[in-house]
Amino acid sequence: MECNLNITEREISGITILDISGRVDAATSSKMEEELTKKVDAGVINIIMNMENLSYISSSGLRVILASLKKVKSAGGKIALLQLQPGPAEVFKMTGFDRLFPICSSMEGAVEQFSA
Amino acid sequence: MATHQIELSDPKKAVPILSEFLSDILAEEQVPFEIENAMQLCAEEAVVNIFKHGYKGAEGPVRVRFTLDDNRVILEIEDEAPFFNPLTLPSPDVDAELDERKIGGLGVYLIRSLMDDVRYQETPKGNCLVMEKSFSG
Numbered sequence: 001m002e003c004n005l006n007i008t009e010r011e012i013s014g015i016t017i018l019d020i021s022g023r024v025d026a027a028t029s030s031k032m033e034e035e036l037t038k039k040v041d042a043g044v045i046n047i048i049m050n051m052e053n054l055s056y057i058s059s060s061g062l063r064v065i066l067a068s069l070k071k072v073k074s075a076g077g078k079i080a081l082l083q084l085q086p087g088p089a090e091v092f093k094m095t096g097f098d099r100l101f102p103i104c105s106s107m108e109g110a111v112e113q114f115s116a
Numbered sequence: 117m118a119t120h121q122i123e124l125s126d127p128k129k130a131v132p133i134l135s136e137f138l139s140d141i142l143a144e145e146q147v148p149f150e151i152e153n154a155m156q157l158c159a160e161e162a163v164v165n166i167f168k169h170g171y172k173g174a175e176g177p178v179r180v181r182f183t184l185d186d187n188r189v190i191l192e193i194e195d196e197a198p199f200f201n202p203l204t205l206p207s208p209d210v211d212a213e214l215d216e217r218k219i220g221g222l223g224v225y226l227i228r229s230l231m232d233d234v235r236y237q238e239t240p241k242g243n244c245l246v247m248e249k250s251f252s253g
Contacts, residue, residue: 004132026164027131056153058160059222067219087153094229095222096210 004028007035012107015046015114021053024061032061036068045077048110052083057091069100080104080113117185118145124178127167134159134180145184151251154230155182155189158247161223162193162202170197170243188250196242203228203236 005028008019016039024032039047049065069079080102084092092098104110122137124130138159142152159180166178176196183190207228208221227234233248 004135023135025131025135025160027128056156058157058164059220059226060164062222063219066217070214070217070219073214086149090150090153091157091226094210094226095208096212100214100217 005031007032009035009039012048013111013114015048015111016044017048017050017107019050019053023056024054024064025056025058026060029058029060029064033064033067036064040068040071040075045072045075046114047072047077047079048082048107048113049079050082050107051085051088054085054088057088059095062091062095062097066097066100078102078114080110082107082110117183119181119183121179121181124163124180125175127171127173127175130163130167130178131160134163137180138182141182141184147184147189148251151189151249154249155191158227158230159191159193161227162191162245162247165202165223166193166195166197166243170195170200187253188248191247192244193247194239194242194244198242199238200243201236202245203234 005022005024010017010019018035020032022028072079082104084103092103102113104113120141122134124133135156138156142155163178163180167173170176179194181192202224205224207225208218209216210225227247231247231249235246237244237246
């Protein structure tokens with residue numbers, strides 16, 4: 001079955017940007033977990049997750065993002081979220097995840113999160 | 117009143133099949149976006165919990181019935197797993213700071229938060245979770 005999640009990677013000012021598109025649900029969250037684990041294990045601890053094209057996230061996705069945040073924070077890094085769409089934004093708000101991550105509306109704002 | 121039903125059995129395929137089933141119905145019935153998102157989430161969370169905890173990752177029947185009655189949607193999810201009322205699970209602390217945050221436990225919390233009414237019933241064969249949400253037309 002086709003996987004409804006795509007993750008591509010790029011870099012801006014030394015920060016890894018993960019462009020995430022599609023759905024993060026119980027069927028696809030393992031793909032995101034693999035990608036994030038690969039990055040963190042390789043020493044990447046400053047990450048912007050661009051969610052402009054993420055239409056849906058369930059608790060399976062939240063679990064993966066939270067586990068990654070705990071890992072990068074303990075290594076002195078940070079994860080910022082960019083352009084959360086209405087569905088995922090509601091889930092982040094309801095679960096208090098919006099207070100755990102900087103949520104930015106522009107790439108410039110997201111990159112600035114790492115300049116301090 | 118429109119009713120649609122699907123039976124799932126394979127835990128590996130359940131989520132994409134369920135998602136497509138709901139997307140098709142919700143588009144056909146022209147349900148607002150926020151209701152679609154809530155329905156998708158609650159159905160997924162309930163079904164994933166049944167396969168994971170009720171059937172311990174094995175195959176088993178899960179029947180999902182979706183009913184649209186005026187401006188009210190009803191999701192009924194039935195299984196044949198051992199009796200378990202998910203509504204007895206404690207709510208996670210969503211105000212906790214990162215260090216105190218436990219990983220997991222958010223599925224039932226999302227269901228309770230998104231739905232207007234959630235009821236659990238034991239059935240002769242297993243469990244039934246009924247979730248309702250109204251919306252303005």
